[in-house]
Amino acid sequence: MWPLKISACTAATALGPGLAPLRKALLARQGGLRPCDLPGMPDGIWIGRVPGLETVTLPAALAGFACRNNRLAELALGCDGFAGAVAAARARHGADRIAVVLGTSTAGIEETEQAWQQRENGTGPLPASFDYARTHDLQALPRYLRARLGLRGPALVVSTACTSGVRAMTEAAALIAAGVADAAVAGGVDTLCRMTLHGFASLELLSRGGPTRPCAADRDGISIGEGAGLVLLEREGDGPADAPLLLGAGASSDGHHMSSPHPEGLGAVAAMRAALDSAGLAPGGIDYVNLHGTGTRANDAMEDRAVHQVFGSFVPCSSTKGWTGHTLGASGAVEAIIALLCLEEGLVPGCLNLTELDAEFRADVAMENRPAALRRVMSNSFGFGGSNCSLVLGRA
Template sequence: MSPGTRMAPLALSAMTAVSAMGQGLAAMRLALKTRHCPLRPCDFPHIELPTWIGRVEGVEEASLPASLAAFDCRNNRLVLMALESDDFMHDVATAVRRYGPTRIGVVLGTSTSGIEEGEHAYRQRDPATGHLPGHFDFVRTQDLFAATRFVRTILGLRGPGFAVSNACASSAKAFADAAMLIETGLCDAVVVGGADSLCGITLHGFNSLDLLAPGPCRPFAADRDGLSIGEGAAFALLERQSHAENGQVSLLGHGASTDAHHMSSPHPDGAGAILAIRQALALADLSPETIDYVNFHGTGTLGNDAVEDKAVFATLGGQTPCSSTKGWTGHTLGASGAMEALITSLSLIEGLVPGCLNVAEVDPLCRSRVVTANLARPLKIALSNSFGFGGSNCSLVLGRAA
């Protein structure tokens, strides 16, 4: 797409998600409206850390069809739980009849994929040789493409498919890449989203960086003290607005950047984040004052929240209501971009700004308008930010269909 060209809106004609809030959009909507915080003290097997997590109920009991048993892992169970909700599989099947299976792509974001399955295999390695057990199927479980392969298989799709792993910006960037597949004519529709599951390497890794909060995360609070790791899967069916039969929300623009400032710390002035936001607005051909709500990336860490506040204030000013919704989900890492795109979409549909959970006092240094109580108001256009390790940044502009 050439510079200065306005992006043709793409409808999110079907949506579904599973997270700590529950399975399906109805559970998400209810949790947001009632301000129920589903985070809980860490009770994940083999993990003894003084932190809280966003664990999905029922994933241990979920099962894959016998024909797909080779794909079985926590990550793919989350994927299936989402796919089986909100009539999503039915809506994709309808699109297959309309376009054909070769014209529908799959682009998914993840950061660790099914690495927990590799952790299980490591514990079962042969004590004499160190070999992993023969039943461990790396390609269908731990490989970064595993979830994409699983979704293409279970939905019967044969269009382009790939995985995006840009840390916490992964599944937001998946929306941008999916839009380009449609724009270039390679696809008529794309199943886009992301999935990430709880595992030892993530929990211990963030703990080693001293980033885990001892209680539920409190984004933008004056006394915030870290993040809460969560898990989940979120998907949308993206297609041209003119071709879609359904869809109350459309993707209007996207922007991505990589500032590569530091492996785990954002650029202190938010340079990459500012660029991503401005690119998204430019592609949507919108001015900053048209944004009615900003869904912050907002992890609850001191540095991330402070830098995002700088970036949003620099691009939008201090009047737009902003909040982070990670108090409901925890930080779902590679799935967070898609998860929060759907939360933002629900906010547009419901006319609801979900104020940050668990925040008694907003950091007085924040210059953006951080909201800590739910606001009911008409919303037309919103911005969703995802900023990850390594300086990977992605912003999405979403709008309610007229």
């Protein structure tokens, strides 16, 4: 079923809407994390907040979908000619031949949090204006983008915690391979909300007093961000000749614990090896690994062991969550797009906020930006429930 063409892509992150500010920030080593300025959040944390998101408006006919998550989707599709590329694909294939497969862990729950605050005495009914189906419900995200882009193909929503966006890309690829669709809008959108920030705080997994420091000896947790990453997938023979390729993907389950990764990274190793197998590559065929790299003690230690087991110390790797924060259900899609920027720029981005590498680590963790002729990049995503997925992306 591989490879597939990534005919178009875009992202909206803490660096701003579109690929240009993200690319510039990667090259300049300037992160997008800031001290949290949203009300009612845990103390002392930094977040990756998308600037200008609150003022985004949806088209009048789709106003009922208005919530933070769908505003972020709307912001993203207006960037990098993405909506235009989808319209061109619609003209090529027909609206009913383009699937929409998106991942999210939050959907529009921030809207539900607001509705909860409006309950009389904290016990009354939710306000009549609260539109559950078009904001809170997971399906609201693909429904919105499908309607917004004038598509009539199947729509699926994937919610596998922090692998949601990347698993949406793999299932979109499967729909094309099975002949159900000729193209797919895929990716992930997740937004800041009190539930996830306080939830990760309850697990003592948030970095405090500064931005996240993935792979650092003194790393102390995650900085949560919001983000959207969208791709247009087509068969290799369709779309622009010079567009990058999705060369393969592999998924696995840990079957170990709900919120702690397997300490030796068995599931992570299985996902990486399955991705290499699907792309027909040996480990030496990968030039850079974009780590899941959340900045927690457990994830980064596990991932170092897993990457070392698959690649030894010869393939450079790094986490880019110091730029965007951990965008949870969007992170796999956002980081797949960062991997594409790295391919274009010939860049191995060194982890941000990293002065002293964890002495136990054996993989080749990049601490500074390195120029490198990259042909193929792996992107890792892992999530609660023991969900793992790795992608292989490459140049045409």
